[in-house]
Amino acid sequence: MENLTFDLSHQPVRALNQHLHSAADVLAGQKIEVINPDGAHNIAVGINAPVTVTIKGHAGYYAAGMNKFADVTIEGSASTGVAENMMSGKVHVKGFASNGAGASAHGGLLIIDGDAGLRCGISLKGGDIVVGGSVGSFSGFMAQAGRMVICGNAGDALGDSLYEAVIYVRGDIKSLGADAQIEPLTDVDTAALADLLSKAGLSHNPTEFKRVASARTLYHWNADADQDY
Secondary structure (H helix, E strand, O other): OOEEEEEOOOOOHHHHHHHHOOOHHHHOOOEEEEEOOOOOOOOOOOOEOOOEEEEEOOEOOOOOOOOEOOEEEEOOOEOOOOOOOOOOOEEEEOOOEOOOOOOOOOOOEEEEOOOEOOOOOOOOEEEEEEEOOOEOOOOOOOOOEEEEEEOOOEOOOEOOOOOOOEEEEOOOEOOEOOOEEEEOOOHHHHHHHHHHHHHOOOOOOHHHOEEEEEOOOOOOOOHHHOOOO
């Protein structure tokens, strides 16, 4: 198993990403360590191979975007759009995540140990997101499929215009967005929560969470609603 180190204080991000865009059979099983990231943007984007990447510090915009198969750990915080459009694999942010974390993720698992900013999970399309802390306003906006687990609090307009995604919140919800509603937890929910919390290394009781899902009143256009939703 090959271990490589990229030092972004001496090497460009392009060199790292070009290596990570090698053929999957070349990258399979490799362990890549990225040192001195210093908030550089687009670190480890577009990976399409079962490779392990550890970023030893803070990452800038769109870290681990479009991830497929890879296991990426950020040992710091991440700026806007971490794990954006992720297809599979795992991205683990050990600090905080800024706006739009996990946006449009189709699959895979995004773990954020700290808080996440505005619009976490916006337009989620099937991935799973576990946030150890709180999330900002409009998180889960237009989330179409997938699951979000929020172990802290949620800001304004949580789940605005939800479709089939489900959001679980352990703390307080400042307000729900259009068409989002709180529903009773089922046995299926608690089992799913237990599994996701375990994968994130968290030990919260699944029964402490609230389930937020779509009321489905926006599925069809209502000309008589006069835009009052």
